[in-house]
Amino acid sequence: MWRQPKTVWSVAFACVVAFMGIGLVDPILKPIADELGASPSQVSLLFTSYMAVMGVAMLITGWVSSRIGAKRTLLIGLAIIIVGAGLAGTQDTVGGIVGFRAVWGLGNALFIATALATIVSASRGSVAQAIILYEAALGLGIAAGPLVAGALGGMSWRYPFFGVSALMFVALLATWITLPASAERPQPTPLSAPLKALRHRGLLTVGVTALLYNFGFFTLLAFTPFPLDLSAHGTGLVFFGWGLFLAVSSVLIAPWVQRHVGTYVGMVGALLGFAAVLAVMAIWTDDKRVLVVGVVVAGGLLGINNTLITETVMKVAPVERSVASSAYSFVRFSGGAVAPWLAGRLGEQSVHIPFWVGAGAVVLAVAVLSTGHSLVRAIDAQPEHGAERIDSEIEAEAVTVGTA
Template sequence: MSVFRQQPRAVWVTAFAAVIAFMGIGLVDPILNTIAEALHAPPSKLTLLFGVYLGVQVVAMLITGWSAYRFGPKKTLTVGLALIVFAAGVSAFGTNIDQLIALRVFWGLGNALFMATALAFIVGQAKGGQKGAILLYEAALGVGLAVGPLLGALLGTFTWKAPFAGTAILMLIGAILCAWMLPPDGPRTTRTPVGFSAPFQALRNHTLLVTGIGSAFYTGALFTIVAWAPMALSIANKASGHGGVGPIGAGLVFFGWGVLTAVSGVFLAPRIADAVGQKAGVMVAIGVYSVVMALAAYGAIEHSVIIIGLAVMLSGFPSGVLNTLFTSVAMSSGDAGTPRSVSSAGYSFLRWMGGAASAIIVAHLAEWFGAPAPFWFAAAYCVIAIGAVSLVRTGKHDHEPVAQDAALIGAEEL
């Protein structure tokens, strides 16, 4: 496509770094069981690798706007990459699970600083308008989500430390390229001042608040898949008389999940929005997600690796649609005087809070009620999310194309 060929070097450098940053989301999934065996870590500790990461990201999302104003987008973006390099690199030398959990604090902070500024930078620097920039960013998102689990699986066959080392090396290359090739930040006087309390003030908008609550419950279901499915696969495999699911098996499952998430987010979501509207599209997609969660729960009951793996991959379809449409429901009715980045930060705070809470509690649910329980709870989260979205008042923007608003903000949150 010509829109990709004409982009300046700085855009490609930022997109390359974005691919690596998105890889970090699913990198740990294929090696969770390997980490558990090597470090003798219980499930409650393993899920903290996601809970702590997301929890820090929740808080950090509130300061990224201030950071970009105070220090400049390039410095904020580069520092974020440096923090990821540090966290991933030191993780490769970790000797216990508590060290890895502590390092995920820095990883989550770095991810928030990078992701909150990378998309805005690409949009500002790209040629061909917003549409071309968003397509490029969505492509980076899709490649990262798909390649991350596969890379983690391949390197994880050698040692659980290898995926962390590989990510650190790739991200170091991205950080050096960004520091070298990105244009310098302009003077602070040319930037819009952003205060710490601005995201909370944006949540005074009833529609934004209600939609954020609905998104929090959906994201809780999403991170049930991310944080619990690898262990559910291993439990099912051992119960059926086999050994645990290896890194390659888990990596292929999550590779399929990432590919379907990317494809549905880019190609399917706009068509659904055009056909039934953004709000209805979100409600239908969440309904489908709840059915897939029930399928995963049934697979856990039957100790079927095939059913659980199929459910994980199929969840990519509604998840990709929701990643693109959910935020558009919130933003289409936002206050005209509130900057988009501020509304996005407030909304992201609620959304990621749901993911962090789910990732922390998921192992305890399994301990209390059995391995299928987290998936049943995820299905219930989806029902609550549908109820919240049903309270959203739709406006004239509900049937408008989602390519600009939803992708621009939704991708930023992932």
């Protein structure tokens, strides 16, 4: 799995930097709020605008990529991220930062919707190995984001934005140099294809499951820094531990869980464990030690779920994986867009309520997933739980698949 062409490593590096954007603002949420005189719900819009635009843009990424090709789509996405991140750091109002985070979200949609399929088509080995490599990049990016932001944010909340913009420029150059243009003309994807794909029960079920667990995910990410009340550096270290455990569990623990208990049971166990962690954080919100341990443990559980649900999305519906992924991402990021703002508003009433709401949403996600348990279990009926097959369909597939 680790002996890959330069193309795979350059896209994987770009993935690491792109996914830094998810956790980058955690350590600087409170400094931004303090310096600009904003409330938790106002600064949480840095997540909301980013996720909302990314979710809606997922509906058009397949249409774009199937017409201009994977390389151009990746480069355009990276260029937009460079501009959005860089200009976000120059703003003097929360509204300005929120606006350019939305621009950043558009670039991220174009990039991540193409990155996974590029890694799958260019890598050596099975689909499962490509997914694990992608999830490793995701985990490292999520881990590195808070660490970089904690280090740079201690000097100024603006520096993390500039740092990501600079790293993205390096990623753009690496992708431009190492990724060959496709010799084949891609088959154009209809603009309506992702919405039509949601007619398939399995895909819709998994999408709604992800929407609901994203309430817990982004409650943890966007609200915890406020009751945690540490310095930018301290918050960065906590969320670095979260992202590092997420990466390790994605690569090492998730495949073991899938082999021994199956995809469905693995996802249910990880989600119920995450809901329990949020409930504990809701009860002992005033104890910083509980919050720190809860954040890190949640990273491991989310890493397991992310890897298993990624493969499920790619196999659960009889549609092209590019279309399935766009439809799934559109639905799941809706939860990611609403949750940060809602957590901030609820947290202004009581610091305990956001964690209770997040835990309840994750439990509801399990209930939704259970309605399609037979469809998910069918994946486990394939050889090696459906994780070790790679065929000509995957190799020739249009390069527009992506998850986050």
